Amino acid sequence: MKQETKIILIGAGNVATQLGIALSAAGYKISQVYSKTKSSSSILAKKLKAESINDLKKLDTDAAVYIIAVKDDAIADVAKQLKLNDQIVVHTSGSISMDVLKRSSKNYGVFYPLQTFTKDKKINFKEIPVCIEGNNKSTSTTLQYFAKSISSNVKEISSDQRKVIHLAAVFACNFSNHMYAIADDILKQNKLSLDLLKPLIAETAEKIKTNSPAKVQTGPAVRGDQKVMEEQLKMLKNKELKEMYKIISKDIKA
Amino acid sequence: MKQETKIILIGAGNVATQLGIALSAAGYKISQVYSKTKSSSSILAKKLKAESINDLKKLDTDAAVYIIAVKDDAIADVAKQLKLNDQIVVHTSGSISMDVLKRSSKNYGVFYPLQTFTKDKKINFKEIPVCIEGNNKSTSTTLQYFAKSISSNVKEISSDQRKVIHLAAVFACNFSNHMYAIADDILKQNKLSLDLLKPLIAETAEKIKTNSPAKVQTGPAVRGDQKVMEEQLKMLKNKELKEMYKIISKDIKA
Numbered sequence: 053m054k055q056e057t058k059i060i061l062i063g064a065g066n067v068a069t070q071l072g073i074a075l076s077a078a079g080y081k082i083s084q085v086y087s088k089t090k091s092s093s094s095i096l097a098k099k100l101k102a103e104s105i106n107d108l109k110k111l112d113t114d115a116a117v118y119i120i121a122v123k124d125d126a127i128a129d130v131a132k133q134l135k136l137n138d139q140i141v142v143h144t145s146g147s148i149s150m151d152v153l154k155r156s157s158k159n160y161g162v163f164y165p166l167q168t169f170t171k172d173k174k175i176n177f178k179e180i181p182v183c184i185e186g187n188n189k190s191t192s193t194t195l196q197y198f199a200k201s202i203s204s205n206v207k208e209i210s211s212d213q214r215k216v217i218h219l220a221a222v223f224a225c226n227f228s229n230h231m232y233a234i235a236d237d238i239l240k241q242n243k244l245s246l247d248l249l250k251p252l253i254a255e256t257a258e259k260i261k262t263n264s265p266a267k268v269q270t271g272p273a274v275r276g277d278q279k280v281m282e283e284q285l286k287m288l289k290n291k292e293l294k295e296m297y298k299i300i301s302k303d304i305k306a
Numbered sequence: 307m308k309q310e311t312k313i314i315l316i317g318a319g320n321v322a323t324q325l326g327i328a329l330s331a332a333g334y335k336i337s338q339v340y341s342k343t344k345s346s347s348s349i350l351a352k353k354l355k356a357e358s359i360n361d362l363k364k365l366d367t368d369a370a371v372y373i374i375a376v377k378d379d380a381i382a383d384v385a386k387q388l389k390l391n392d393q394i395v396v397h398t399s400g401s402i403s404m405d406v407l408k409r410s411s412k413n414y415g416v417f418y419p420l421q422t423f424t425k426d427k428k429i430n431f432k433e434i435p436v437c438i439e440g441n442n443k444s445t446s447t448t449l450q451y452f453a454k455s456i457s458s459n460v461k462e463i464s465s466d467q468r469k470v471i472h473l474a475a476v477f478a479c480n481f482s483n484h485m486y487a488i489a490d491d492i493l494k495q496n497k498l499s500l501d502l503l504k505p506l507i508a509e510t511a512e513k514i515k516t517n518s519p520a521k522v523q524t525g526p527a528v529r530g531d532q533k534v535m536e537e538q539l540k541m542l543k544n545k546e547l548k549e550m551y552k553i554i555s556k557d558i559k560a
Binding site: 236275283 | 378479482484504509514515526538546
């Protein structure tokens with residue numbers, strides 16, 4: 053697939069934004085950006101020098117790849133409205149099966165970048181693992197080339213494996229981020245700043261680059277320090293947080 | 307307090323090791339390393355060119371600072387056995403009150419480095435926040451100077467504040483590390499590697515350097531994507547993990 057071939061982005065959220073920027077930088081022409089919400093599509097379209105559209109009926113039919121990067125539960129609905137011939141259509145979701153696209157085109161697949169995206173934070177796509185899957189050999193091969201033009205870490209991953217990876221990612225990313233959020237709350241309630249913990253958070257993430265996380269666990273739970281755990285439980289006023297503290301501590305010890 | 311003054315380390319675990327290395331590099335003379343376990347004290351003592359001792363009765367009485375870096379629930383027991391005059395004695399714990407040391411010396415306090423330590427991983431102490439507390443003005447001042455010789459981030463923190471910080475640290479560090487460990491398990495059970503998630507983990511930790519964690523949360527829970535959450539719950543076979551998934555997801559949405 054030649055660069056300068058046309059790509060259409062369906063969606064204008066975090067993933068669509070970062071992907072659009074990376075593809076554009078790699079020399080692809082993003083011809084259209086679709087979003088239900090006019091303001092979202094026009095902001096991203098402007099950034100990518102693309103046409104902003106808000107009606108799927110206005111999609112050009114001559115693009116090489118159609119990338120659906122909308123909320124997981126909106127993918128099926130978008131898929132139903134796409135009637136392509138053999139143009140490749142992919143979604144970018146970790147948890148939705150490839151088959152949701154089987155009526156949208158003869159060639160379909162998945163292009164799942166394993167990263168947490170924020171619209172305004174620039175991301176180096178080169179290091180992001182991209183999990184691809186195609187419904188046939190030629191689609192897989194094309195998606196391999198396509199993904200390799202923006203990432204040096206492309207893997208062919210089945211829908212079942214992808215679901216496992218997504219589940220693991222929810223723990224490693226969303227849930228660990230929520231642990232930071234809880235720490236932030238606890239500190240704020242006591243007029244202290246999360247800045248105090250930033251070197252600790254950075255080192256915790258850094259450590260596991262070369263160590264198995266279970267092996268480098270520290271703190272009261274892994275030491276079995278009951279007294280500290282009981283005191284900390286008392287300090288937590290919120291019932292849900294108490295429960296969370298107990299269940300995670302127990303699992304660390306197990 | 308001049309460098310070259312003598313320091314004694316009581317404890318030979320992760321904290322004692324990293325602190326000993328940093329103090330030694332800053333020009334302090336570590337004269338003795340105590341541990342119940344002969345092999346632990348001798349390994350660290352050798353590294354620091356110190357004497358290895360296994361009986362607290364053999365402690366020299368002429369050191370300037372005695373650093374107790376043992377397990378939290380062993381601190382009181384060590385404190386009872388210390389009968390110093392006005393030499394400064396500190397512990398390094400996040401959760402133990404300063405007062406546990408009040409019968410060990412006229413001058414006592416806390417020297418709590420806010421970091422997760424592993425024996426074999428070199429650490430840049432300069433960036434580690436050190437929370438200090440002294441039982442009187444002169445001890446606080448001395449501990450300030452002492453801490454500043456190895457860290458550029460020294461804070462005077464009361465015992466109550468320190469407990470709050472330690473609780474927050476358990477969430478931000480120990481619990482987030484456990485989320486990595488669970489992800490690692492899920493992937494291993496499916497013959498996949500945590501390497502896939504390492505860029506994601508790094509970015510999740512990186513993001514909160516400049517953003518409030520709650521504001522950059524991503525994933526099914528914050529999107530309220532019920533279908534994905536239900537499917538992921540089904541994939542978790544372990545009862546505790548199911549419970550953990552539910553409670554954390556609920557708290558993310560709240």
